[in-house]
Amino acid sequence: MDHKLRRLRQKALAPVRARPAMNVTPLVDVVLVLLIIFMVVIPALQQGLNIEMAGMFNVDAPSQSKAQPFVLSVTSDHRLYFEETAVDRAGLEARLRSAIRAQPGRRVVIRADKAAEYVQVREIYRIAQLTGFPGVSLRVNRRQGDER
Numbered sequence: 001m002d003h004k005l006r007r008l009r010q011k012a013l014a015p016v017r018a019r020p021a022m023n024v025t026p027l028v029d030v031v032l033v034l035l036i037i038f039m040v041v042i043p044a045l046q047q048g049l050n051i052e053m054a055g056m057f058n059v060d061a062p063s064q065s066k067a068q069p070f071v072l073s074v075t076s077d078h079r080l081y082f083e084e085t086a087v088d089r090a091g092l093e094a095r096l097r098s099a100i101r102a103q104p105g106r107r108v109v110i111r112a113d114k115a116a117e118y119v120q121v122r123e124i125y126r127i128a129q130l131t132g133f134p135g136v137s138l139r140v141n142r143r144q145g146d147e148r
Contacts, residue, residue, distance in 0.1 A: 069107040069137070070099055074124060076115035092124070096131040107135035 073081040080087045087095050096108070108128050112121040121138075128136045 067103075067106050069109045069135075070133075071139075072096075072108055072110045072124065072128065074110065074112040074116045074121055076113040078116065078120060080124070093127055093131060096128060096133075100132055105134065107137065108133045109137045109139050111139045 071083055075081070080089065080092060082092070082095050082099070099106075099108075110121065110125055110128065112124075125136060125138065
């Protein structure tokens with residue numbers, strides 16, 4: 001019994017050791033704040049025009065050309081953009097001619113909003129063809145399913 005008492009006294013007199021415990025709450029707070037910041041900032045960084053292109057069922061395979069084509073965009077409210085620069089209808093042909101002179105091997109791709117009038121898109125396509133580009137294409141989205 002004496003032995004048990006001695007052991008209890010030793011335990012009572014022994015210094016209490018602090019157990020390390022990691023507090024993860026500040027870490028979670030920081031990660032959530034960063035997540036919210038990235039969710040707000042990343043969409044604002046995406047550049048380009050908001051164009052909803054028409055969908056097609058039988059889309060051609062992507063071009064194997066290494067040169068990036070020029071992009072000619074037509075918005076739903078009939079505005080024209082060559083690359084990211086606004087172009088008026090009267091200056092379109094001159095802008096296309098200067099681009100083909102500067103880089104004769106590049107093609108041109110026309111991105112037209114599906115709400116744009118077909119007549120206007122067809123006229124722009126004709127102007128691009130007559131300008132002398134080695135290829136003129138119309139960019140569309142691939143449609144899925146049986147709805148037509």
